[in-house]
Amino acid sequence: MDENLSRGYCQLNSPQVGRKWKGGISSRDNITPPRDPCSCVYLSLVLAGAGFLLPYNSFITAVDFYQGRYPGSTIIFDMSLTYIVVAFVSVIINNALIEALRMPVRITFGYILSFFTLMMIALCDLWLQLFTLDVAYFITLIAVGVVAVGSTVQQSSFYGYTSMLPKRYTQAVMTGESLAGVLVSTNRILTKALLRDERLNTVIFFGVSIATLVACFVVFHVSRRSNFVTFYVTLCQGNSERRDDKRKRLTSRPSYTEDVSLVDLQDQAGGPRYGVLVIQSPATTPSESNRAFQPEEQSALTHAPSLTTCDDEAHLTETADIIFSKTNNYTVTFSTWSAIKRGLITRYEVSRSVWPYMLSICLAYFVTLCLFPGIESEIISCRLGTWMPVIMMAAFNASDVVGKILASIPHDWSRARLVLCTFCRVLCVPLLMLCTTPRIHPVISGEAWPIIFSLLLGLSNGYFGSVPMILAPTHVPDEQREICGNIMTLSYSFGLTAGSAAAYALDYLLDPITGSVRDRCSTLTPDLNATTPIHVTQFLSTQLPV
Template sequence: MDENLTRGYCQLRSPKLKKRPVTSRDGLTPPHDPCSCIYLGLVLAGAGFLLPYNSFITAVDYYQSRFPGTTIIFDMSLTYIIVAFISVCINNALVEALSLPVRITFGYLLSFVMLLIIALCDVWFQVFTHDMAYTVTLGAVAIVAIGSTVQQSSFYGFTSMLPRRYTQAVMTGESAAGLLISINRILTKALLKDEKVNTMIFFCVSISLVWLCFIVFHVTRRTEFVRFYVSLCESAGLAEDQRGITKGNTYTEEVGLVDFQEPSTGQHYGVLVIQSPTSPTDPSRQFEAKSVHPVTGQATVNDITRANEAEVTFQGQHYKMHIPKVSAFKKGLEMRYEVSRTVWPYMVSIGLAYFVTLCLFPGIESEVISCHIGTWMPILLMAVFNLFDFIGKVVASVNYDWPPCRLAVLTLCRVVLVPLLMLCATPRLSPTLKGDGWPIILSIILGITNGYFGSVPMILAPSKGGTHRHTIAVHVAGNIMTLSYSLGLTTGSGAAYLLDVWLGPHQTTDPCAISNTTQFHPYNATFT
């Protein structure tokens, strides 16, 4: 899910700062990432928090035979997203209660335990009744959602302390999770015909992958490369605390010099501005000293005190100004409004991207019936989606500064995939778009566009947070994007139920036999 869910971390880039070689406290250059081992490690570690959920929905053939005639895949998707959304809100409030390694370890342990319980108690020994097993499955998905959300927010907080490409590594890992699990399911189902045995092995492999991701993360965070950047970020955070820009203060102001521009640009030299990030144009909150040449002019700004006073020294003259008190809650709302005015196209893009995807995946795709390949069809469609979603996220790592409105319009065009893929599943007994090729092609398009348009807005928005190019605005932009992302997921999952009603009642018997197209039973089919 989203990124930048946490507070109090710093991203090691700032558009207003000149690029300088970064050195350690010993005067050494930063450690290198040999053979991109740290990058690949974070891809695998990042895959860990979505592996459990993907394990549940990719075992679609098992759950459709375990709970025939139900909306089990729809229910698992909606349960995960609602619980994850609530967990995001709680996690943002309690993010500093536990250290980052503890939070990530907690998420891994929840995932490990839930997968183990389902594999042993439901798949292998089947100790639960039918109705109880349904409830336990949804409960396990809900608990996995809590752990995954805590992990995801912590991972993005962790990578925000590293160079930018490592945040993209975790995003790639999210797609890699679905791809790994799809490969796992295809191999276990192809090699073993016994559904109980191949499903048990499938879950065991998933548990092993979660354990591997856990080990890789702890090895990665202890490397010299990671420790250097974490130490550097913590030092930067301490310097901000000393300037009064602390995480817990109810009063936070931005003090800085507007970038000097050439006269040809139409802007003045050296405009000194002291302003609140929540109200950049309020004249009661800013003092300007115009025509200060960058070479001859002198201007210094002392720290803003808790008494809401600022002292400015300009060309030997001392000035004091009073900045009115504003409640932290109001300031937070004002800042979010200011940032939203700048990043709204990215908010629309990310919301639309995941709304369309969750309308169709995994629910509607699991309802596409094939009388030729049977239960392989939903598995194949999910595998194709995950593969091209992964490719889309890799392509998104290529730097390209999309015009915001054009990005939103292209994302809106994905809505056409909803009726097209629905025609591959409705009516249930005789779909309008016949043949296995149509749903596969549409799943490819859905996957690659989701990977690309689901990543680009997240990557671009934090760097477009309006005039306030500092750590706080970056995190506010990230949180706003996370909210839009979550709204898209939740509304998309809800809309999927309406689309399922459009498909008509679920069939508890062989739909292929009913339609007289073939006597081949789709719920027991294998490749021949």
């Protein structure tokens, strides 16, 4: 035996299975998280939230330009529906590809897509005017659809990203969404006030939006490399890795991973033979181990030649390759289906935990899209002219920011009460509809009441559109937070889509659109000076009637 060992008899042991987490951090470790100095990460996420909704807001906030360019059309309704439908499809695709592309790649893709789309519209359509009106209308809707793809990929990814951070950072992104509307509205008011040329001030308006988008892109990539973000992202990813390792250990076949050795066996003549490969598990005896293999694999073992020296190591390796190649082929065949099944099961489990929040955010944005921007853009003011839709959108966006800031204040919302309060927002629909019908002599007349209702709609949208998104990730494990963020975004997109479609039904109930604001007001009074859109200096000195 000693002579045989000196000639190379040995034992083959499998390496210990185990993975060390890259960050070296465990959720059970007593480690103090790094701080967010001067709330730099928080502010960067506010700006990031503004960045992915800024392109769409740029289109709809230029409502005065597009209504003047396409009088009598439903251009704002068409933009809204195009954006929402494309966004809904995009968020479904993004949920399917969440594990195929890394989060920074998805967000960068969205920024680049939005940047080139806005550049094309500003230069080719607005400045150079290379297209006819009919073609330009079609190209505008295509541009809105392309922007929807980029924005939705970013939005879904950002919510998954912030779900791995403390919950106040989810509220930061939501505040940024509203801030996008405020920034764009301020941009539009200034450009419209300083320049009377509608085409020129709209080109400058889009140029400022493009510059802001670039700033958002740079700030995001700087902040995501901070120690604060790295700590929390690594923590959540580490929990996920440990869960996957545990699943692999539980589902792996012990007969292939436990012990591979050269053992002594007796041949038929009763003499000892050494070097026959046997793969066995501690749970089975040597005599039982052969039954763990398929017939072909067992045959490969049974007929393995007797090995007496390390000169026969090549034959030993070839025999082992036959066994493991069959196992690998079996594994590859079912790996794709197992991944899909595991993903669906995970999403189902997350949905069961957060479905009240999914319903709340769906209801919140359904009501909002029924009225904004479509119905609000149809409210006519012969006194304010083309300023009226701009002011209405500015009022909504400003109050939306306030609502999302209020959502950061901790409050113990029960699930039922949250859903009920969100549903009560339906009352905003008849109130704003009474401000638009009939077109020239609405039931609720004047400029003040529509603005007040728009403020109420924005305030409630900001609050009840944020609270469900903030609370939902707290009801799932850390490793499922990114998926939770994507599922909540899917519910959000469903509410947007349904609300945008319902806006067409509400618009159908109104009188048909005929001509521009000036044309509609001319039927009310022959004094055309009263129907001419006032300039900003006149507007600021005007006392709005109640």
